[in-house]
Amino acid sequence: MLDPQTVKQWRRFRSIKRGYWSALVLFTLVALSMIAELLVNSRALVVSYEGDWYFPTYGRIIPGETFGLDYDYETNYRELQQKFKEDGSGNWVLMPLVPFNPFENDLRTDKFPPYAPSLETQHYLGTDSTGRDIVARLVYGFRIAMGFAAVLLVCSYAAGIIVGCAMGYWGGVFDLLFQRLIEIWNTIPFLYVIMIVASVVIPSFWTLVTVMVIFGWTTMTWNMRTSTYKEKAREYVNAARALGANNSRVIGIHILPNTISVIVTFIPFSIASGIASLTALDYLGFGLPPPTPSWGELLSQGTENLESVWIVSSVGIAIVAVLLMVTYIGEAIREAFDPKKFTYYE
Amino acid sequence: MKSLNRFFLTLTLIGLLLVFLGGCGGDGPPTEESAELAQPNETDEIEETIYVELPPITVKEGDGLPLELPPDLVWLTNNEDPEYASPNAIRGGVFRTWILSFPLTLRLVGPDSNGSFAGFTRANQLGPVSHHPQTGRPIPMLATHWAFGEDGRSIFYRINPEARWSDGFPVTADDFVFSLQFHRSEEIVAPWYNNYFTERIRDIKKYDMLTYGVQGADAKPQEEMHYFYGIGPKPAHFHKMSNNWVSEYNWKPQPTTGPYHIGEVDKGDFIDLDRTEDWWGDDMRYMRYRFNPDTIRIRVIRDVNAAWQHFLKGEIDTFGVTIPEYWHDKTQHEVFEKGYVGKYWFYNQLPLASSGVYLNTADPLLSDMNIRLGIAHSLNFKRLIETILRGDYERMETFQLGFGEYDNTSIKPREFDLKKAKEYYEAAGFNERDAQGIRIRKGENGQTTRLAFRVTYGNPQHTDRLVVLKEEAKKAGLELQLQLLDSAASFKQMLEKKHQMAWMAWASSGVAPRYWEHFHSDNAFVTQTNNITNHANPEMDTFIMQFRASADRAERVRLAHHLEQMVHDSAVMIPRTKAPFSRDAAWRWIELPEWLGTRSSTSLFNSQPPSGMYSGGGLFWINEEKKAKILEAKRNGETLPALEVIDRTYRL
Numbered sequence: 001m002l003d004p005q006t007v008k009q010w011r012r013f014r015s016i017k018r019g020y021w022s023a024l025v026l027f028t029l030v031a032l033s034m035i036a037e038l039l040v041n042s043r044a045l046v047v048s049y050e051g052d053w054y055f056p057t058y059g060r061i062i063p064g065e066t067f068g069l070d071y072d073y074e075t076n077y078r079e080l081q082q083k084f085k086e087d088g089s090g091n092w093v094l095m096p097l098v099p100f101n102p103f104e105n106d107l108r109t110d111k112f113p114p115y116a117p118s119l120e121t122q123h124y125l126g127t128d129s130t131g132r133d134i135v136a137r138l139v140y141g142f143r144i145a146m147g148f149a150a151v152l153l154v155c156s157y158a159a160g161i162i163v164g165c166a167m168g169y170w171g172g173v174f175d176l177l178f179q180r181l182i183e184i185w186n187t188i189p190f191l192y193v194i195m196i197v198a199s200v201v202i203p204s205f206w207t208l209v210t211v212m213v214i215f216g217w218t219t220m221t222w223n224m225r226t227s228t229y230k231e232k233a234r235e236y237v238n239a240a241r242a243l244g245a246n247n248s249r250v251i252g253i254h255i256l257p258n259t260i261s262v263i264v265t266f267i268p269f270s271i272a273s274g275i276a277s278l279t280a281l282d283y284l285g286f287g288l289p290p291p292t293p294s295w296g297e298l299l300s301q302g303t304e305n306l307e308s309v310w311i312v313s314s315v316g317i318a319i320v321a322v323l324l325m326v327t328y329i330g331e332a333i334r335e336a337f338d339p340k341k342f343t344y345y346e
Numbered sequence: 347m348k349s350l351n352r353f354f355l356t357l358t359l360i361g362l363l364l365v366f367l368g369g370c371g372g373d374g375p376p377t378e379e380s381a382e383l384a385q386p387n388e389t390d391e392i393e394e395t396i397y398v399e400l401p402p403i404t405v406k407e408g409d410g411l412p413l414e415l416p417p418d419l420v421w422l423t424n425n426e427d428p429e430y431a432s433p434n435a436i437r438g439g440v441f442r443t444w445i446l447s448f449p450l451t452l453r454l455v456g457p458d459s460n461g462s463f464a465g466f467t468r469a470n471q472l473g474p475v476s477h478h479p480q481t482g483r484p485i486p487m488l489a490t491h492w493a494f495g496e497d498g499r500s501i502f503y504r505i506n507p508e509a510r511w512s513d514g515f516p517v518t519a520d521d522f523v524f525s526l527q528f529h530r531s532e533e534i535v536a537p538w539y540n541n542y543f544t545e546r547i548r549d550i551k552k553y554d555m556l557t558y559g560v561q562g563a564d565a566k567p568q569e570e571m572h573y574f575y576g577i578g579p580k581p582a583h584f585h586k587m588s589n590n591w592v593s594e595y596n597w598k599p600q601p602t603t604g605p606y607h608i609g610e611v612d613k614g615d616f617i618d619l620d621r622t623e624d625w626w627g628d629d630m631r632y633m634r635y636r637f638n639p640d641t642i643r644i645r646v647i648r649d650v651n652a653a654w655q656h657f658l659k660g661e662i663d664t665f666g667v668t669i670p671e672y673w674h675d676k677t678q679h680e681v682f683e684k685g686y687v688g689k690y691w692f693y694n695q696l697p698l699a700s701s702g703v704y705l706n707t708a709d710p711l712l713s714d715m716n717i718r719l720g721i722a723h724s725l726n727f728k729r730l731i732e733t734i735l736r737g738d739y740e741r742m743e744t745f746q747l748g749f750g751e752y753d754n755t756s757i758k759p760r761e762f763d764l765k766k767a768k769e770y771y772e773a774a775g776f777n778e779r780d781a782q783g784i785r786i787r788k789g790e791n792g793q794t795t796r797l798a799f800r801v802t803y804g805n806p807q808h809t810d811r812l813v814v815l816k817e818e819a820k821k822a823g824l825e826l827q828l829q830l831l832d833s834a835a836s837f838k839q840m841l842e843k844k845h846q847m848a849w850m851a852w853a854s855s856g857v858a859p860r861y862w863e864h865f866h867s868d869n870a871f872v873t874q875t876n877n878i879t880n881h882a883n884p885e886m887d888t889f890i891m892q893f894r895a896s897a898d899r900a901e902r903v904r905l906a907h908h909l910e911q912m913v914h915d916s917a918v919m920i921p922r923t924k925a926p927f928s929r930d931a932a933w934r935w936i937e938l939p940e941w942l943g944t945r946s947s948t949s950l951f952n953s954q955p956p957s958g959m960y961s962g963g964g965l966f967w968i969n970e971e972k973k974a975k976i977l978e979a980k981r982n983g984e985t986l987p988a989l990e991v992i993d994r995t996y997r998l
Contacts, residue, residue: 061783071764073821074783105814107733112674130734130810199835202800202827290809290828291816307675 012336019332022325029322033143040139042101044077046094067091098122100133102140102293107131114308126310128301132291134314140293142318144205149274151209152216153267159217161263164224165251169232175225182218190215191286198286205288212277223266227259261337268330272323279319295319397588400527409548411500411559419493419502424485427478431635431965432939439968441639441936441953442663444647444656448614452599455529455536456592466619466644469954469963470604473578474503474522476955478632479944479962482750482857484572485632487961488517488579488603492572498565498897499548501575505556508626511581511601519552521579522560526550528580533591547577567897570857573959579603604955605637605964616645619953633955638967642953657931660686660977663968664932664951670736673929685986686976688934693927693997695945696958697748700864701851703801703920708871708880709846711795718917719760720770721799721847724822725920726762730814735923742921745913746859751903754910759921767822771797776823785823798825803849804836812849840878843871848878851922855958858902861890861909879918886912926998934989935973938966945996 002010014020037057038045047054049067056062061074069075081093099122100106106127107113113131115123125134167175190212197203197211231237232255240254281287282296290297295315302312449463454471474489484492489503509517528534529543549561562575581601588594599608605627609620619642627633645662647653654672657665658681667673667689681687705712705721712718731739744757760766776785776797785797801812809830816826826847831839840848852864863869867887869877886909893905913919928949936951943950944962952963979986 060781061779063779063783071821072768072779073764073823103813103817105733105817107729107814109732112670112733112736130813132813199832202829285806285830290830291813305671305675307678 009336013332016332016335019328019330019335022328023332026322026325026329029142030146033139033146036139036143037096039096040098040100040102040133040136041096042077042099042104044081044093044095047077047080047092049091098124098133098135098139100136102132102136103291104133105131106133114305114311116308117310125314126308128298128311129305129308134298134311137293137298138295138314138318141295141298142322144288144293145275145278145295146271148205148209148278149271152212152274153270155209155213156217157220157263157270159213160220161224161256163217164221165228165255167221168225168228169247169251169255171229178221182221185215186218188215194281194286202289203287208278208281208287212274220263220266223262224259227262228255231255231258265330265334265337268326268333272326272330275319275322275326395588395590395594397586398533400524400531400587403523403526403530403550405549409561411495411549411551411561413551415502415553415557415559416495419495421491421493421504422484423491424478424483425631427481427483427485427632429631429634430478430480430939430941430944430962433635434939435635435638435965435967436937436969437638437640437967439639439970440641440643441968442643442645442661443951443953444645444653444662446646446648446650446653448646449617451596452608452611453592453595454600455539456534457536459536463617463644466606466617466642466954467599467602467608469956470602470606470619471578471600472603472627472955473572473576474505475572475576476961477572477959479946479960482946482960485961486630487627487956494568494571495559495561497561499563499575500559500561501571502553502557502559503576505558506626507556509603510626511584511603512607512622513581513584513601515581515583515601517579517603518555519558520555520582522558522577523550523552524582524585525577525580528585528587529577531587533587533589535592543577547575550577565897567858567899567902569899573856605633606642606953609641614646616643618643632961637953637955637964639953660933660980663936664930666929666949667931668925668927668929670738673738674736677931681980682931683988684980684984685988686934686980687931688989688991689929689931690938690942690950691927691929691990691992692943692947692950693994694943694947695748695750695926695996695998696948697746697854697856697859698742698924698926699851699853700745700747700919701742701922701924702745703922704840704848704850704879705918705920706843706845706848706878706880707918708843709799711797712799712846714774715917716770716774717776717797720767720774720776720822721824722760722917722920723763723767723770724819724824725815726818727759727815727923728762729818730811731923734810734814739923739925742924744910744921745864745919746854746910747924748854748926749857749859749906752858752906754907756907757910757914760917762818764822767824771823779823782825783820783823784825796825797823798827799846800827800829801847801849802829802831802836802839802845804831804833806830808849841875842873843878843880845878849922850878852876857959859906859910861886861906861913862894865909865913866890881916881918883912883916886916932966933973934976934986935969936966937969937972941995942991942993 032039037043041057043056045055045057047056047067054062056075056077063073064071064075067075067080069080077093077095078099081095084091084093106123113127114129115121115127115131117124117126123133125138127133128137163178167178193215194211197207201207237250237254240250245254278287279294279296279299282294283300285300287296288294295318298311298315299319302315305311445462447461449461450458452467453459454464454468472487474487475484475492476487477483478485486506488505488509490506491504493502495501505517505519511517526543526547529539532540546563547560548563550558552558560575560577566574584601585595601607602622605621605625606619607622609618611617621637621640647656653662654665654676656662658679667677673689673691677689682689703725705718707713727741731737731741741759743759744754747753771785775787778786778788780786780796787795789795803812809828812826812828816828819826839845840850863876865877865881865886867882867884869875870880870882889905889909889912893902893909896902896905928947930950932951938950943965946960947962948958951966954963955961956963976986
């Protein structure tokens with residue numbers, strides 16, 4: 001059975017429609033992006049060739065020779081589909097909704113990219129300046145941004161919570177020392193560090209996460225420190241101690257669960273800032289290396305090609321929508337966990 | 347426990363103290379002392395200026411020009427080549443152009459003097475001769491005649507008695523002697539010049555007021571002598587050398603010998619170049635009808651897009667539109683369609699940048715000839731040119747190109763060919779493909795090697811091009827990992843030879859190609875040299891040394907052809923693309939000769955007397971009558987016939 005407190009909070013969360021619906025939509029999007037290969041991909045879902053069925057989506061590439069084509073590199077399934085249709089052999093190809101992957105350049109010799117949105121070419125939001133499908137870039141970029149924000153969140157919260165709890169729990173000189181250390185640490189200009197790192201190595205997903213965790217974990221410590229201080233003074237902590245619980249048990253089993261509302265309310269805002277910072281870094285060119293699909297890179301292409309308005313508008317709307325949804329969720333959670341019941345929302 | 351606490355307390359106190367002290371130094375209100383320190387310029391002026399006489403020219407043993415002018419010199423000149431400016435040119439008007447940032451100094455040498463503005467000022471400091479933009483032969487500038495010494499490395503000049511500095515002083519042999527002293531002096535704080543004028547230029551001697559000689563370090567073919575040893579003068583009457591020369595002359599423009607001198611300067615906003623009144627060169631054969639505007643106003647506009655907007659409004663007269671995006675897309679604008687602004691696409695013949703993919707043979711895989719050949723056949727430049735580059739650019743054929751006879755035109759670059767690539771990769775043992783379709787090689791101990799390489803590059807605008815090549819290379823089973831670094835960092839990595847494949851273009855200039863710095867084994871496997879392929883071939887070394895030493899043109903041409911073939915055969919460099927043209931947009935009141943430009947025009951609207959080694963600039967003029975008409979038409983929204991010129995006269 002669920003804790004009645006949790007049930008209450010959940011009810012309250014549901015009652016805030018804006019946040020609730022945002023959460024539903026966002027979770028659906030994340031779930032869909034997990035199976036993006038089945039929805040947006042240049043590989044076919046199913047190929048029926050000479051009585052055999054092939055499922056190329058996951059796993060090894062299938063060379064063109066397999067389907068009677070004259071090359072040994074990966075099959076171009078869109079062309080294959082066309083070919084099967086024309087020769088009427090009974091073979092068929094089932095393509096995903098958007099038949100492009102985020103890396104391939106769908107270039108024509110009669111016209112130069114960026115191409116405008118078109119139902120006929122199946123570039124529903126058009127292409128970028130090298131002929132890559134914008135839907136595909138958006139979807140895979142979304143997945144990477146969400147993944148990045150999630151990993152960043154887990155890592156920096158882990159560090160922040162541990163240090164923050166320790167500061168609040170032990171207090172005294174330990175607290176003082178760490179407070180000063182964190183203050184000094186915070187003065188290091190984070191963007192410069194990223195720029196230096198990016199000029200020396202190719203910033204990979206993990207180097208970016210590492211650098212951002214190293215400079216981002218401190219935010220959480222302040223909140224955790226305060227709430228631990230507060231909880232530590234409560235009777236139940238004294239009781240646990242009197243029963244002989246050791247420090248890690250007191251912190252882990254007793255204090256931490258009681259500070260959970262602080263942590264949870266911060267999560268959506270951290271996710272939003274994670275997405276925003278990755279996008280900003282990519283926009284400035286210090287983010288993930290090309291040709292990784294990324295919103296920031298699309299945004300910078302869009303602002304450079306303002307006359308191809310579909311680039312900047314699709315990515316702009318996508319960013320605003322996602323950040324808004326995350327923020328609505330954040331507001332709703334904060335509301336739901338708020339012990340004071342009468343608020344603006346009712 | 348207590349002692350530990352005390353220890354921590356002490357530590358904290360020390361830490362706090364440090365933070366506190368640090369805070370004071372950085373952010374505290376400035377005391378009188380620190381306020382003074384914060385203004386280094388003022389303290390500089392307080393330092394006493396000590397004027398110095400530059401020491402006489404010292405000559406190393408084995409160097410030195412003869413004391414008397416050799417009597418058997420054959421004096422040459424060139425008054426036969428065709429003129430290339432239009433007699434229809436109209437004098438007058440203000441030509442408005444722009445630069446991205448205001449120069450940090452108006453000096454021509456010393457700290458911060460290498461900005462983009464230097465192009466305007468240096469071009470107006472003429473040399474003794476320049477080169478004809480069509481024939482490539484020397485033409486008189488400050489000197490009327492020249493003669494070559496017997497040692498193959500000396501050259502003598504006779505100065506035009508009419509030649510004047512823009513402040514009225516005559517140009518004399520003393521100014522050339524002073525030029526060497528000046529460039530060798532430490533007061534100018536320019537180590538590169540100090541070194542060049544000590545190591546490469548060995549002696550300058552005055553024979554009379556209008557005759558002098560120069561001696562360089564090595565013998566050169568006569569056609570290259572002016573380029574390497576024909577240094578320009580410095581006004582001896584103007585420069586007073588001192589320990590404060592750099593700051594004293596920061597905003598004191600040096601008089602010029604060319605048609606323009608610096609006029610009004612509004613710091614941070616604009617600089618005017620004014621036509622020198624009764625310029626001494628006005629009636630000279632190769633100078634007349636050129637440099638027509640009275641003033642060239644160079645405005646500072648800190649953003650290219652903003653500058654483009656200024657141009658569309660007619661506040662700037664011309665704009666370079668070579669980039670495909672500009673030529674094709676941004677010019678789809680009313681002012682072009684209504685015929686107020688014209689577009690000019692002009693092919694030229696100039697040394698082309700050696701743009702290519704340079705393979706580092708120090709890499710174990712890339713040391714394999716088969717893999718290098720495979721890579722060359724896996725890069726689909728044809729598709730790149732046809733799509734992203736919009737068919738404007740062409741495939742570069744060889745390492746160096748654009749040197750006329752020296753070019754080896756029999757070489758054709760290796761084309762994208764999956765069959766050939768497959769053969770070469772299989773010969774290198776890459777027989778299988780992994781799950782992503784990239785070729786792999788299975789070693790004896792079961793370890794697998796993937797056919798994947800880093801491509802290092804420093805220009806974010808080239809990502810588009812590399813993305814296309816990357817996708818196409820996958821078909822051949824080759825993976826390109828794009829490594830975009832900032833331009834300085836990427837160049838550093840290449841010079842340290844830490845790259846695998848370098849996406850790089852070397853600037854070219856001069857009259858003949860150069861091989862020693864890029865392919866000689868002396869420069870291989872050592873850092874900070876231009877041999878970024880680590881190519882080392884003793885046979886090639888001998889040819890390179892012969893090429894360097896030879897002063898005979900026919901032999902040099904033959905050697906250059908052979909060397910170029912060897913570069914091609916080694917497959918260490920895959921030629922990329924070339925753009926052998928310039929594209930400009932200009933308001934229609936800016937007019938050009940019928941023939942638009944010359945074989946070596948870098949831009950049709952270049953106002954500079956010599957740019958690089960040729961003197962071909964300043965052919966355009968401003969037609970004020972037409973300007974009034976066009977502005978009138980623009981106000982009334984009338985449509986004039988549009989103008990788009992594509993001139994292929996000099997297309998190879």
